[in-house]
Amino acid sequence: EPEVTQTPSHQVTQMGQEVILRCVPISNHLYFYWYRQILGQKVEFLVSFYNNEISEKSEIFDDQFSVERPDGSNFTLKIRSTKLEDSAMYFCAIWDRGETDTQYFGPGTRLTVL
Amino acid sequence: AQKVTQAQTEISVVEKEDVTLDCVYETRDTTYYLFWYKQPPSGELVFLIRRNSFDEQNEISGRYSWNFQKSTSSFNFTITASQVVDSAVYFCALSDLTGNQFYFGTGTSLTVIP
Numbered sequence: 001e002p003e004v005t006q007t008p009s010h011q012v013t014q015m016g017q018e019v020i021l022r023c024v025p026i027s028n029h030l031y032f033y034w035y036r037q038i039l040g041q042k043v044e045f046l047v048s049f050y051n052n053e054i055s056e057k058s059e060i061f062d063d064q065f066s067v068e069r070p071d072g073s074n075f076t077l078k079i080r081s082t083k084l085e086d087s088a089m090y091f092c093a094i095w096d097r098g099e100t101d102t103q104y105f106g107p108g109t110r111l112t113v114l
Numbered sequence: 115a116q117k118v119t120q121a122q123t124e125i126s127v128v129e130k131e132d133v134t135l136d137c138v139y140e141t142r143d144t145t146y147y148l149f150w151y152k153q154p155p156s157g158e159l160v161f162l163i164r165r166n167s168f169d170e171q172n173e174i175s176g177r178y179s180w181n182f183q184k185s186t187s188s189f190n191f192t193i194t195a196s197q198v199v200d201s202a203v204y205f206c207a208l209s210d211l212t213g214n215q216f217y218f219g220t221g222t223s224l225t226v227i228p
Contacts, residue, residue: 056214
Protein backbone atom coordinates (compact mmCIF):
# COMPACT_ATOMS: atom_id res chain seq x y z
CA GLU A 1 0.00 0.00 0.00
CA PRO A 2 1.46 3.37 -0.97
CA GLU A 3 2.42 5.73 1.80
CA VAL A 4 1.16 8.73 -0.13
CA THR A 5 -1.79 9.16 -2.47
CA GLN A 6 -2.60 12.14 -4.63
CA THR A 7 -5.79 13.33 -6.24
CA PRO A 8 -6.65 13.92 -8.93
CA SER A 9 -4.29 11.93 -11.10
CA HIS A 10 -4.91 14.32 -13.98
CA GLN A 11 -6.38 17.82 -13.90
CA VAL A 12 -7.17 19.84 -16.98
CA THR A 13 -7.98 23.49 -16.45
CA GLN A 14 -8.30 26.73 -18.32
CA MET A 15 -5.69 29.41 -17.90
CA GLY A 16 -6.59 31.74 -15.07
CA GLN A 17 -8.56 29.14 -13.14
CA GLU A 18 -7.74 28.01 -9.64
CA VAL A 19 -6.72 24.43 -8.98
CA ILE A 20 -6.26 22.49 -5.80
CA LEU A 21 -4.07 19.43 -5.75
CA ARG A 22 -4.45 17.05 -2.86
CA CYS A 23 -2.02 14.78 -1.08
CA VAL A 24 -2.97 12.25 1.55
CA PRO A 25 -0.31 10.50 3.56
CA ILE A 26 -1.32 7.13 4.91
CA SER A 27 0.02 7.68 8.40
CA ASN A 28 1.01 10.66 10.48
CA HIS A 29 3.98 12.57 9.16
CA LEU A 30 5.51 15.89 9.92
CA TYR A 31 7.63 16.71 6.87
CA PHE A 32 5.78 17.39 3.62
CA TYR A 33 7.01 18.58 0.28
CA TRP A 34 5.67 19.60 -3.09
CA TYR A 35 7.73 19.24 -6.22
CA ARG A 36 6.97 19.81 -9.84
CA GLN A 37 8.37 18.31 -12.98
CA ILE A 38 7.72 19.86 -16.35
CA LEU A 39 7.53 17.14 -18.97
CA GLY A 40 10.97 15.79 -19.79
CA GLN A 41 12.74 18.09 -17.37
CA LYS A 42 14.22 17.84 -13.92
CA VAL A 43 12.39 17.71 -10.65
CA GLU A 44 12.01 21.11 -9.02
CA PHE A 45 11.44 21.78 -5.36
CA LEU A 46 8.46 24.01 -4.63
CA VAL A 47 7.87 24.08 -0.89
CA SER A 48 8.49 22.25 2.35
CA PHE A 49 6.00 22.14 5.18
CA TYR A 50 6.70 21.15 8.75
CA ASN A 51 4.45 21.23 11.76
CA ASN A 52 1.71 22.97 9.80
CA GLU A 53 3.91 25.77 8.60
CA ILE A 54 5.91 26.49 5.48
CA SER A 55 9.58 25.80 6.20
CA GLU A 56 11.07 26.86 2.93
CA LYS A 57 9.89 27.76 -0.53
CA SER A 58 11.63 28.10 -3.85
CA GLU A 59 11.56 31.00 -6.25
CA ILE A 60 8.93 29.16 -8.25
CA PHE A 61 6.56 29.25 -5.28
CA ASP A 62 5.28 32.78 -5.77
CA ASP A 63 2.10 34.44 -4.53
CA GLN A 64 0.03 32.32 -6.88
CA PHE A 65 0.86 29.24 -4.85
CA SER A 66 -0.26 28.28 -1.38
CA VAL A 67 -0.20 25.16 0.73
CA GLU A 68 -2.20 24.11 3.70
CA ARG A 69 -3.16 21.15 5.77
CA PRO A 70 -6.82 21.92 6.29
CA ASP A 71 -7.84 18.94 8.39
CA GLY A 72 -4.59 17.62 9.79
CA SER A 73 -4.54 14.89 7.20
CA ASN A 74 -4.82 16.21 3.65
CA PHE A 75 -2.04 18.39 2.38
CA THR A 76 -3.06 20.68 -0.46
CA LEU A 77 -1.32 22.79 -3.05
CA LYS A 78 -3.39 25.60 -4.51
CA ILE A 79 -2.56 27.54 -7.63
CA ARG A 80 -4.77 30.63 -7.67
CA SER A 81 -4.62 31.68 -11.29
CA THR A 82 -3.03 29.05 -13.46
CA LYS A 83 -0.72 29.91 -16.32
CA LEU A 84 0.24 27.79 -19.30
CA GLU A 85 3.69 27.28 -17.79
CA ASP A 86 2.17 25.67 -14.71
CA SER A 87 1.50 22.59 -16.81
CA ALA A 88 3.58 19.90 -15.17
CA MET A 89 3.52 16.84 -12.98
CA TYR A 90 3.18 17.76 -9.32
CA PHE A 91 4.53 15.35 -6.75
CA CYS A 92 3.80 15.36 -3.07
CA ALA A 93 6.32 13.72 -0.77
CA ILE A 94 6.80 12.97 2.88
CA TRP A 95 10.01 12.34 4.69
CA ASP A 96 9.90 9.88 7.52
CA ARG A 97 12.92 11.16 9.41
CA GLY A 98 12.38 8.70 12.17
CA GLU A 99 12.79 4.98 12.03
CA THR A 100 12.87 4.40 8.30
CA ASP A 101 14.54 7.68 7.28
CA THR A 102 12.88 7.28 3.90
CA GLN A 103 11.13 9.64 1.57
CA TYR A 104 7.90 8.57 -0.04
CA PHE A 105 6.46 10.20 -3.11
CA GLY A 106 2.92 10.22 -4.27
CA PRO A 107 2.15 9.07 -7.79
CA GLY A 108 1.78 12.65 -8.93
CA THR A 109 -0.93 14.84 -10.43
CA ARG A 110 -0.56 15.79 -14.04
CA LEU A 111 -1.78 19.37 -14.45
CA THR A 112 -2.59 20.55 -17.94
CA VAL A 113 -3.38 24.24 -18.37
CA LEU A 114 -5.07 25.16 -21.63
CA ALA B 115 25.40 28.75 -4.72
CA GLN B 116 23.64 25.44 -4.40
CA LYS B 117 23.90 23.38 -7.52
CA VAL B 118 23.89 19.77 -8.63
CA THR B 119 25.39 18.73 -11.92
CA GLN B 120 24.74 15.46 -13.67
CA ALA B 121 26.83 15.78 -16.77
CA GLN B 122 25.69 12.50 -18.30
CA THR B 123 22.39 13.13 -20.00
CA GLU B 124 21.92 9.65 -21.40
CA ILE B 125 23.75 6.38 -20.93
CA SER B 126 23.15 3.05 -22.62
CA VAL B 127 24.66 -0.18 -21.41
CA VAL B 128 24.17 -3.81 -22.23
CA GLU B 129 22.63 -5.95 -19.55
CA LYS B 130 25.07 -7.23 -16.93
CA GLU B 131 27.48 -4.39 -17.50
CA ASP B 132 28.38 -2.12 -14.61
CA VAL B 133 27.51 1.53 -14.94
CA THR B 134 28.39 4.61 -12.90
CA LEU B 135 26.24 7.71 -12.80
CA ASP B 136 28.10 10.85 -11.89
CA CYS B 137 26.91 13.60 -9.59
CA VAL B 138 28.88 16.72 -8.72
CA TYR B 139 27.55 19.35 -6.38
CA GLU B 140 28.27 22.84 -5.15
CA THR B 141 27.16 24.09 -1.78
CA ARG B 142 27.92 26.90 0.60
CA ASP B 143 27.02 24.68 3.55
CA THR B 144 29.60 22.75 5.53
CA THR B 145 27.08 20.04 6.34
CA TYR B 146 24.39 18.84 4.01
CA TYR B 147 22.51 15.85 2.64
CA LEU B 148 22.87 14.18 -0.72
CA PHE B 149 20.26 11.99 -2.32
CA TRP B 150 19.62 9.73 -5.27
CA TYR B 151 16.21 9.04 -6.76
CA LYS B 152 14.98 6.77 -9.52
CA GLN B 153 12.21 7.63 -11.96
CA PRO B 154 11.27 4.59 -14.04
CA PRO B 155 9.38 4.96 -17.33
CA SER B 156 6.10 4.72 -15.40
CA GLY B 157 6.90 8.15 -13.97
CA GLU B 158 6.87 7.70 -10.22
CA LEU B 159 9.73 8.92 -8.09
CA VAL B 160 11.53 6.46 -5.86
CA PHE B 161 13.89 7.45 -3.08
CA LEU B 162 17.11 5.42 -3.16
CA ILE B 163 19.48 6.86 -0.59
CA ARG B 164 20.30 9.78 1.68
CA ARG B 165 23.87 10.50 2.70
CA ASN B 166 25.12 12.93 5.35
CA SER B 167 28.09 15.05 4.39
CA PHE B 168 29.91 14.09 7.54
CA ASP B 169 29.68 10.40 6.76
CA GLU B 170 32.02 9.59 3.91
CA GLN B 171 31.65 5.86 4.14
CA ASN B 172 30.62 4.31 0.91
CA GLU B 173 27.34 2.51 0.91
CA ILE B 174 26.31 -0.71 -0.79
CA SER B 175 22.82 -2.04 -1.16
CA GLY B 176 22.63 -5.13 -3.28
CA ARG B 177 23.74 -4.20 -6.78
CA TYR B 178 23.75 -0.50 -5.92
CA SER B 179 26.68 1.34 -4.43
CA TRP B 180 27.40 4.96 -3.77
CA ASN B 181 30.76 6.67 -3.61
CA PHE B 182 30.82 9.95 -1.73
CA GLN B 183 33.98 12.04 -2.02
CA LYS B 184 33.83 15.35 -0.24
CA SER B 185 37.21 16.39 -1.62
CA THR B 186 35.86 16.35 -5.16
CA SER B 187 32.25 17.24 -4.23
CA SER B 188 31.00 14.10 -5.90
CA PHE B 189 28.41 11.51 -5.01
CA ASN B 190 28.51 8.86 -7.70
CA PHE B 191 26.16 5.95 -8.07
CA THR B 192 27.19 2.59 -9.46
CA ILE B 193 24.91 -0.19 -10.58
CA THR B 194 26.66 -3.53 -10.80
CA ALA B 195 25.47 -6.16 -13.26
CA SER B 196 22.79 -3.90 -14.66
CA GLN B 197 19.36 -5.26 -15.49
CA VAL B 198 16.64 -4.08 -17.82
CA VAL B 199 14.59 -3.02 -14.80
CA ASP B 200 17.30 -0.51 -13.97
CA SER B 201 16.29 1.51 -17.03
CA ALA B 202 15.12 4.83 -15.63
CA VAL B 203 16.06 8.43 -15.12
CA TYR B 204 18.19 8.89 -12.04
CA PHE B 205 18.30 12.17 -10.18
CA CYS B 206 20.87 13.35 -7.69
CA ALA B 207 19.85 16.03 -5.20
CA LEU B 208 21.23 18.19 -2.41
CA SER B 209 19.69 19.74 0.67
CA ASP B 210 20.92 21.39 3.82
CA LEU B 211 20.63 19.54 7.09
CA THR B 212 17.22 20.99 7.82
CA GLY B 213 16.03 19.14 4.74
CA ASN B 214 13.81 22.08 3.95
CA GLN B 215 15.00 22.89 0.46
CA PHE B 216 16.16 20.61 -2.29
CA TYR B 217 18.26 21.13 -5.39
CA PHE B 218 18.06 18.53 -8.10
CA GLY B 219 20.36 17.67 -10.94
CA THR B 220 18.99 17.41 -14.44
CA GLY B 221 18.98 13.63 -14.29
CA THR B 222 20.70 10.86 -16.19
CA SER B 223 18.61 8.63 -18.39
CA LEU B 224 19.89 5.08 -18.19
CA THR B 225 18.87 2.51 -20.75
CA VAL B 226 19.84 -1.09 -20.17
CA ILE B 227 19.71 -3.09 -23.36
CA PRO B 228 18.86 -6.79 -23.06
